Amino acid sequence: MKACGTCTLCCKVCTIVELNKPSGQWCVHARPGQGCAIYGDHPKECQVFRCGWLTIDELGEDWKPINSKFVLLLDEDRRRLVIENDPGHPQAWKKAPFYQQIKSWARAWTVIASVGKHCIFVFPDQDIDVGPIEAGDEVRRGFRGEGPLKAPWVRVRPVGGGPPREYVGRFGPTA
Ligand code: SF4
Ligand code: SF4
Structure with missing residues (x-):
């Protein structure tokens, strides 16, 4: 038992x-x-919190946040994963064996690696750095095109108004 x-x-x-x-x-x-x-007397949201290392059975001790230097936040419906990195170790998620597994998850889930507000959307064959995302920003991600002209994209519509920021990745094979 973890x-x-x-x-x-x-x-x-x-x-x-x-x-x-x-x-x-x-x-x-x-x-x-x-x-x-x-x-x-700690807040209710702390009392009920269980990180992904606790809830994903197959993750071993190297994935425990005190060792990996990031915390996995997995939605209850297992469709969206956020990797919250310790700002003192912002590249921790890119190390082996983590990165390979994270890329594998990106085939099935929306995966976002963050350091504070700074977010990187992880796709199976590339990562898209979208800079800071504020609470309340509307974010959409997906793919455009078909076959060799298929490319991932992310759009961030700021909660405070103003033009949306749009990011389009490289064309190429995607899973
Ligand atoms: S964030 Fe941690 S230290 Fe702060 S109140 Fe919640 S459980 Fe306690
Ligand atoms: S990040 Fe560490 S302290 Fe927090 S729930 Fe996960 S294992 Fe427990």
Whole structure:
């Protein structure tokens, strides 16, 4: 049975709405490597949180956030995965054996790697860096074209208005 143990990385990389805590910064109540100073009175969203390492059975100890340096956030319906990287290790997700598995997940799920607000959309054969995404921004992703002219794309429509940002990847084979 997996357990958090001395891992506290979600208290750094995750957004906690109730505390107005942004992603990528330690919570003021965190005791890194020890736990939560207000445990028992901590927010409901912390109480119910279970990272992807805890919920995906096949992930071993190397995927435990204290070791991997990123936290996996997997939607309940298993269609969208966010990889929240520790800002002190922004490239951690690109290391072996992680990157290969993440690319495999991208064949079935929407996969986004982030460092704070900075987001990279992961497609099976390429990654698209879209810069910062704010809470409330409308984001869509998909593919354009067919066969050799098929390319992934991402569109970010800012919550505050203004023109959408659109990113189109390379043409080429996609899974
Ligand atoms: S990141 Fe996962 S394993 Fe680490 S403390 Fe949070 S829930 Fe537990
Ligand atoms: S309140 Fe406690 S459990 Fe929640 S983020 Fe802060 S330190 Fe972690």
